[in-house]
Amino acid sequence: MKTRWDIFCTVIDNFGDIGIAWRLARQLKDEFDQEVCLWVDDLVSFKRLEPRLNTDAVIQQIEGIDIRHWKENLPEIEPARVVIEALACHLPDAYLQKMAAMAVKPVWINLEYLSAEEWVAECHGLTSPHPRLPLTQTFFIPGFGPGTAGLLGSLRQHEELASWRDQPGERARFFSSLGIDSLPDQALTISLFAYDNPAIAGLLDALARLPQPTCLIVPEGKASSRVAAWLGLVGLQSGQRVKRGQLAIHSIPFLDQVHYDRLLWACDLNCVRGEDSFIQAQWAARPMIWQPYVQEDGAHWKKLQAFLGLYQQGLELETANLLAEAWRVWNAGEINREIWREYLGNLPEFTCHAGRWETRIKSWPNLANELVKFALSKIQSPVF
Numbered sequence: 035m036k037t038r039w040d041i042f043c044t045v046i047d048n049f050g051d052i053g054i055a056w057r058l059a060r061q062l063k064d065e066f067d068q069e070v071c072l073w074v075d076d077l078v079s080f081k082r083l084e085p086r087l088n089t090d091a092v093i094q095q096i097e098g099i100d101i102r103h104w105k106e107n108l109p110e111i112e113p114a115r116v117v118i119e120a121l122a123c124h125l126p127d128a129y130l131q132k133m134a135a136m137a138v139k140p141v142w143i144n145l146e147y148l149s150a151e152e153w154v155a156e157c158h159g160l161t162s163p164h165p166r167l168p169l170t171q172t173f174f175i176p177g178f179g180p181g182t183a184g185l186l187g188s189l190r191q192h193e194e195l196a197s198w199r200d201q202p203g204e205r206a207r208f209f210s211s212l213g214i215d216s217l218p219d220q221a222l223t224i225s226l227f228a229y230d231n232p233a234i235a236g237l238l239d240a241l242a243r244l245p246q247p248t249c250l251i252v253p254e255g256k257a258s259s260r261v262a263a264w265l266g267l268v269g270l271q272s273g274q275r276v277k278r279g280q281l282a283i284h285s286i287p288f289l290d291q292v293h294y295d296r297l298l299w300a301c302d303l304n305c306v307r308g309e310d311s312f313i314q315a316q317w318a319a320r321p322m323i324w325q326p327y328v329q330e331d332g333a334h335w336k337k338l339q340a341f342l343g344l345y346q347q348g349l350e351l352e353t354a355n356l357l358a359e360a361w362r363v364w365n366a367g368e369i370n371r372e373i374w375r376e377y378l379g380n381l382p383e384f385t386c387h388a389g390r391w392e393t394r395i396k397s398w399p400n401l402a403n404e405l406v407k408f409a410l411s412k413i414q415s416p417v418f
């Protein structure tokens with residue numbers, strides 16, 4: 035059943051909010067044939083991951099999805115049948131009033147941030163009435179395993195990416211399209227997407243000492259200055275390539291989301307951060323080094339521990355401890371060459387593990403699927 039969805043998203047900082055909202059909008063359209071309108075307050079940030087966007091347009095369409103610049107005064111529109119308030123944004127009061135005035139109230143979903151913590155399964159699906167208006171929102175909390183809202187990502191797209199990766203020559207062609215040519219077959223490829231992090235120096239020290247050719251790919255952003263400092267440079271220009279022994283460092287432009295996904299699938303190891311790149315790296319079935327979004331109250335350490343608690347399952351105790359220590363070092367900003375030497379020495383085991391993990395998460399709820407199931411069941415038994 036086809037229905038109209040409005041997704042509201044504010045860009046707080048970085049790219050996670052819009053990255054998640056855009057990915058979800060595309061999956062709802064492509065895989066579930068839904069009519070989606072995405073309301074975004076910051077088109078300039080959005081354009082970084084979707085370069086086809088016209089930042090001057092108040093309304094436009096890309097891939098069959100309506101995109102509206104969300105400004106203070108909303109135009110006269112009728113709310114959609116399903117309304118998603120994504121990632122801690124707040125629906126405009128005028129829109130809520132319109133929702134409340136409808137004979138059949140829209141399905142109102144509050145989409146939260148992902149966590150592997152246990153409370154997610156307890157709180158996902160809870161409802162909260164609006165204090166004044168005859169409206170009720172339902173909390174959708176992405177997480178790992180039954181009882182949560184699941185993980186964002188299209189299984190269909192993952193299959194396409196996996197078969198693309200397996201086709202001879204495709205990875206090399208892709209790297210070449212990024213300006214990375216004549217990569218030796220046995221080269222280790224690593225992508226680096228991180229917040230400003232002193233620990234990057236320790237990883238680079240270890241990479242430079244590997245016996246095999248290694249290629250580190252750095253989309254321009256917050257990690258670039260640390261890489262430049264390690265190289266003894268003032269900065270890194272996009273497109274610049276610097277070699278230190280067997281280690282080649284390639285600075286590349288920030289990619290559109292489709293090509294960034296390819297990068298994750300193409301590399302042997304991905305350093306990821308926040309939420310969306312972290313999830314997609316898991317679907318790519320490759321080892322990852324995760325830097326959660328730092329929260330002032332230290333809540334990111336709890337998120338990290340909770341995820342590790344699940345992710346370590348199935349690893350030998352020693353390897354599990356090594357993984358936990360490497361991620362601790364990374365997130366504590368410690369420069370520690372030795373831990374990365376050990377970690378890289380165990381990469382084949384981490385690669386097998388990432389494959390097993392991907393099989394596991396595939397059997398768990400998928401966010402878009404859960405949203406569609408929930409919304410359509412509500413539409414079929416409407417609240418007046």
Ligand code: TRH
Nearest residue numbers: 048049050053083253288289291294308309310311327
């Ligand atoms: O940018 P982030 O740090 O986003 C964070 C988190 O989502 C965090 O939870 C949130 O509170 C905070 O933003 C406000 O990392 P994340 O989540 O990985 O989002 C990055 C998005 O950018 C993701 O959709 C992938 C995309 N991307 C590209 O499209 N091209 C690129 O070259 C790169 C490096 C990323």
